[in-house]
Each structure stands twice: as structure tokens, then as C-alpha cells.
Amino acid sequence: MAKLPKSIVIEGRRYPTWGLSAKARKQLINLSLVDAHIAELQQRLAHHYVAREHYQLLLKDALPDPRRQPTAAETTRYFWQSVSKAWAQKHWPLSTPSLGLDAFESTSHFRQGDRVLCYVKGHGVVGWGVVEVDTHSTKRHVVWRVGVPTLDAALPAKILKEFSLRHPSRSSQALPSTADIEGLLSALATKAA
Known part of the structure; x- marks a missing residue:
């Protein structure tokens, strides 16, 4: 008690x-x-x-220091650029190493240095390039780094899950930061070789 x-x-x-x-x-x-x-x-x-x-x-x-400037790798932006099958059949494989952005719709958000992955509806990822600005004007274009030889050699949508990605749902959209973009680019380079 x-x-x-x-x-x-x-x-x-x-x-x-x-x-x-x-x-x-x-x-x-x-x-x-x-x-x-x-x-x-x-x-x-x-x-x-x-x-x-x-x-x-x-x-x-x-937490990251808000006063620290991001490195170039941290500021690189990656985008899907989805194109129709008819557009791809007309333009692919590309005959020039660069393509003016005016060939795509809704590309006003691209800036110099952005990476653009071209996705063809019904085929998959066919190539990627870097947005550059013409030194003599303000025109922007994509300089292609990698492109598959034919549309049939594209990376199909079904394997995008391996890279934590899904096929684009809009004509142009940013890729998520959680995706394995380097792995996707490597797989695309293997297909293009």
C-alpha cells in the first residue's frame, strides 16, 4: 500500500x-x-x-545550402518530346544532325542545354539531343546526340518501367527526377549502335 x-x-x-x-x-x-x-x-x-x-x-x-549554386549536372533538364507516327515516318531517320524546335509543337519552355528525348507514338524512344541556341539569331534547335537507325529499332514503351519511367502523356513534358535517365540513354545508345 x-x-x-x-x-x-x-x-x-x-x-x-x-x-x-x-x-x-x-x-x-x-x-x-x-x-x-x-x-x-x-x-x-x-x-x-x-x-x-x-x-x-x-x-x-x-539539407542543401540554399546559397550554394547548383552544378551543371543538377541544372540539366530532361524532356519527352512526343511526335506522331506520321511525323516520324516523314522525318526519321534524320538527315541532318540538328532539327529546329519549330518542327515540334509546344516547345517554348525549352532552354539552352535541355536534353530532349524523342518519343514516337506506337514505336517508343528513337533518339535524344541537346537544345542549342543559334549564335546569329534567337532560333533554338536540337542537336541530335543519339538516334536509332529505323523506327523499328526504338526502345519500346514496355521497357520504360525498368528506368522508372512511363511513356509521355503530353506532347512535351519533363522527365521525373527519380528516373534512371542515364540508364535509358545508355540503352538507347546500344540500340543506335
Whole structure:
């Protein structure tokens, strides 16, 4: 049985514990047990607050410095450029090493250095190139780095899952940063060889 204090104060009035009824003493024991549990919880909560501050500092150290300038590799953007089968049959394989962006629709968001992966509906990925700006004008074009020899040699949509990708759902859209783009480019280069 828990040890009771000599007296208790309730609502400003002092009661000696020896004069309390058995029912009142039982409630006093329950109250002291709850108070002890609250004190234990407060102590545990204080430990959790200290741990939280520690993890918050570790998180702050793990975050990138907002003042640091991103490297060229971090700023490279990759895009799908989806084209129709009719367009591809007319233009593929490309007879020139570059193609003006005006040949594609909705390409106003491309900037110099962007990587464009050409996707032909019904075939798959047929090539990729880098967006460059003409030095004598403001025209932009894609300089092709890799292209498959025929449309039948394209990387089909069914293997895009291997690279954490899906076929494009719009005519031009950014590739997700979580995709294995280097793996895709390597597989495309193998097909083009």
C-alpha cells in the first residue's frame, strides 16, 4: 500500500489523513498514483523534446545550402518530346544532325542545354539531343546526340518501367527526377549502335 502524507489540502482546507474514511483514502492513493504517472510522462516528454531538437539539427545539417549554386549536372533538364507516327515516318531517320524546335509543337519552355528525348507514338524512344541556341539569331534547335537507325529499332514503351519511367502523356513534358535517365540513354545508345 502506498504511503500517505500526514495531511492533504483540498480547496484551501487541510484534512489529516488519519481522519479520512476508507473510501477517501482509496481515492487519495489513486490520486497519488496518477500524479506519479503524470510526472513520469512529463519526464519522458522532456526527453522526447531533447531528441526532437537533436534530430532537427541533424536534418538542418543534411539539407542543401540554399546559397550554394547548383552544378551543371543538377541544372540539366530532361524532356519527352512526343511526335506522331506520321511525323516520324516523314522525318526519321534524320538527315541532318540538328532539327529546329519549330518542327515540334509546344516547345517554348525549352532552354539552352535541355536534353530532349524523342518519343514516337506506337514505336517508343528513337533518339535524344541537346537544345542549342543559334549564335546569329534567337532560333533554338536540337542537336541530335543519339538516334536509332529505323523506327523499328526504338526502345519500346514496355521497357520504360525498368528506368522508372512511363511513356509521355503530353506532347512535351519533363522527365521525373527519380528516373534512371542515364540508364535509358545508355540503352538507347546500344540500340543506335
